[in-house]
Amino acid sequence: MINKKQYNKMTVINGGHFSDLEGFYEEISQLFMKDEDWKVGTLDGFDDILYGVTTDITWKNSQKSKENLGFDATKEFYENKIRQGKPYNVKLIQQKLKELIDGNGPTLFEILIEIIESHKNITLILD
Structure with missing residues (x-):
């Protein structure tokens, strides 16, 4: 079970750290799964780890991610x-x-945004 207390009130996804979906999963795993022995590797897995999380997420370089994870x-x-x-x-x-x-x-970027926004305890800021 994931210890929900490990989550910060402010989380930064840095689009400069990755250029594809696998890189996004790696970034998310580093942010949310530090103390776990498994990593996020699917859209469903990404959605699953956000349940019960309360945080503000700032997605830096989101325009780059939008292009990288586009059509x-x-x-x-x-x-x-x-x-x-x-x-x-x-x-x-x-x-x-x-x-x-x-x-x-x-697009994948839009799907990821939809997943984040479906969690009411998370505020997303695209930067």
Whole structure:
């Protein structure tokens, strides 16, 4: 179990520290999982570690992250999951990829923002 007291009231995600989703997971693991023996490695895992957390998150260099985790990275993310097949729901991922290409689906950056904003005890500041 994660000790919720370890979390600061102010957390800084630095977009200058990473340029892809794996780097983002590494950054998040350093910030929220210092004393744990596992690291964040999925969107669901990122969402899970935010439950019960109360903090202000400032995302520095967020414009860089928005570009790095934009359309191209998201397209590649979905294509990799489709190639892998099981355990992924390929039909669902193909639909998400189609929505992205059609301009209606969120990018990885937007998905990460949605995850953070879904937690009411977290205030997000894009810097």
